[in-house]
Amino acid sequence: MRKSDGFLLFIGASLVLLAFILIQAGYVAQGDFALLRQKAQVVKNLGLTDLCLSTEARYTRHPSQADGHTARQSHPLALDHFPSGSIIGPPEILQKLHD
Amino acid sequence: MIELQHLRKVFNAGWPNEYVAIHDLNLEIAAHQVTVLTGPSGSGKTTVLSLLGCMARPTAGRIMLGEREITSLPERFLTQIRRTTFGFIFQQFNLIRGITVLENVMLPAYPLGEPLGGLKKRALNLLDLLNLASKAAAKVEWLSGGEAQRTAIARALVNNPGVIIADEPTAHLDTGLSREFLDIMRDFKGQGKTILIASHDPMVHDSEIVDRVVRMRDGRIIDAGVF
């Protein structure tokens, strides 16, 4: 097989795989709708407000309920010492308050 | 027939290292013959070959290919002509390292986009002609001097050019291989090709296949050698 044929085959296969992934993702997402509705029901029943992404600190476990100041711990210049705090920023409403 | 009219080539014009390689050169190259340009280094042989082979443009003067003037053609057409009319064999062979002999030979034909089957056949035939068929899949770094030169010759011929131009072809070859080279050139002359060789090797310009020897010195022709 020519080298160029080999490469084009690889790209073709990748494209097909990617297309397949996209389509399959669509189906999986649809299939998950029932599950998501179930979860929404759990949220409603229990009155939950946040996803359990991190159990490190209060403001990363319940970012939507976080205090106005927790994002900056004890004082405005305090560094974040929980790794997950670097990913989960303060909720938008607090950013607005402090602008 | 190829005609050079009042050809002049200046390198680095306007700079302190300005150098006039050819002064007002007039030359007619007969078709189907073997013409040799000879002279010491710096005489301008390589420059003439280079201009003829459409690798550079002259500073002044004209080059006629048959009835057609090629000096003022845009690069595109110049390259097309170079591809189909001239086959160049460089002094240093200038093969591309790291790829096979066959690929090197086929390279000049790539931009023409012909089907692989035909091209490959033609290339293998050429290699066969030059006793290189067994080395088709070898990487060029592993070739001996003679094999490398024959690869360079095969490459020069893959587009079936009418004119073969060789620059100091025997510079890196021993007597035996030099003789082989001249034999190959005899065969091509027999096929009707025009051959132009630049060489200061007496073995070449004294060879019986040569129809005309042109002597050059300091960018001028000192002996047109017309018989």
Added chain:
Amino acid sequence: MIKAIDKQRYILDFTLSSLWRRKGKNLALVLVYTLVVFILGSVMFFTQALKNEAAVVLRGSPEIIVQKIVAGRHDLIPVSYGSRIGKIRGVNAVKARFWGYYYDPVAKANYTLMVPEDLPLKDQEIVVGAGISRVRRVFRGNSIVFRTYDGKPATFFLKGILSPESELLSSDLILISAPGFASLFGIPPDRATDLTVQVANKKEIPTIAAKIVDALPDTRAITREEILRTYDAVFDWRGGIMIAILAGAVLAFLIFAWDKAAGLSAEEKREIGILKAIGWETADVLQMKFWEGLVISLSSFFLGIILAYFHIFYASATLFEPVLKGWSVLYPHFNLTPFISGYQIAILFFITVIPYTVATIIPSWRAATIDPDAVMRT
């Protein structure tokens, strides 16, 4: 047309041979490049999927939550505030919510405790999330001992475990009865953690929230809208690690592009000269350089993005776990629902493939236009 295609195939043949000659360097390049695409793709898929999940699932969260603020901190709210709120026009119901955190020294993990509205639990019964069951190795019927606020041990019995499918919501959750909650945390009987408010007309939520804060100036009202928007901002690119990752990726690309843009090596220039001398036009040489850039970037792009997909949706984003988990012990096992769009992939394509391909062509321009004559003289 066929000729044109054949010509490109030839040029591609030569490009691949050319790349294969410097096998080691080019394979390393593809590897690093793939890694960059993999990281960027993983981040993109992960954040998109999470945001979408949050947007769908948290739609059922309370409409308004009222917190009491003391000296800038969230404090326990008097249950009596509820009747004041109930009097506001448009409010259907006000309920007290009891929830809090418990640090378990045995597992060194944080749990969220909550008194559920509709689940009847006996005083010492609890229902725990799947994560807790994992971490403490407790199952239905087992008992677990906690320490109350005044240092005494309190035993609770597991009535059940919350479903593993809901781990993203409930992994660290403990559902407990009201008396159980009170005994554990010792909060005064007239206080609650916060109040939830249900309104008659959803469009009135912001107005009512404003009225609540007006009537009770020491409170703060969080609306459902704000909760949903919190998760829109999660993994915001301004967050620390996001910037670190982005900066790293940008830096990597700059290095690649620099390597290419800094000009061709002498060897490369020589080869271009030879190609021109044997009959390749400037355009042909540039097409070869284009393929050179495309082969590397396209291969890396596809490899990276396909690996990223499998990483996030089939391997539960294991590489992000250390960051999200941080120092915590409890981490939910979850399988994200794939919410990916062609748009995301297109963006990733444009920011990874195009710059590199362009960076390969541009420095070749000059070399590609030189007269092949120079090659004769080397």
